[in-house]
Amino acid sequence: MFSKIKRKLLGTSDTSYDEEFGSEYVEIDTTKDIGRRAKIQVKPFVISDFTDIKDTLDALREGYTIALVNIKPLKDKDIIELKRAVNKLKKTCDAIEGDIAGFGEDWIVVTPSFAQVYRNTQTEEVHDPRNPNPKNF
Numbered sequence: 001m002f003s004k005i006k007r008k009l010l011g012t013s014d015t016s017y018d019e020e021f022g023s024e025y026v027e028i029d030t031t032k033d034i035g036r037r038a039k040i041q042v043k044p045f046v047i048s049d050f051t052d053i054k055d056t057l058d059a060l061r062e063g064y065t066i067a068l069v070n071i072k073p074l075k076d077k078d079i080i081e082l083k084r085a086v087n088k089l090k091k092t093c094d095a096i097e098g099d100i101a102g103f104g105e106d107w108i109v110v111t112p113s114f115a116q117v118y119r120n121t122q123t124e125e126v127h128d129p130r131n132p133n134p135k136n137f
Helices: 001-008 013-022 050-062 071-078 079-095
Strands: 041-046 065-070 099-103 106-113 124-125
Touching: 041 050, 050 065, 050 079, 071 079, 079 099, 079 106
Parallel strands: 041 065
Antiparallel strands: 065 106, 099 106, 099 124
């Protein structure tokens, strides 16, 4: 197998490769709407204002959405409103028995109960820096 790949990369022809795998390309339609066939959606949200949180909360309550929330616009605008929005996300996450974590400085991921956020050096518990107990945010 390695020799077939090597010959293909170096430009030498190998008819057995073409016979085995074919020489045509497969096109993927990225504009195709899969609609309700998808059981789980990973959906991005941008929170520019506290009222923007409603769409995120509605999607989470349906139970089939993993929300990737960009909080940078609200963070740059009003830190008090950001804390209210994060608190609302956390309460909803607790209610649906999901998981919530921040990654980077500008993103939060919120998952339903069937998913868990893998935590490493790039993810962290979402909490108020003034409160050492993240469960009481």
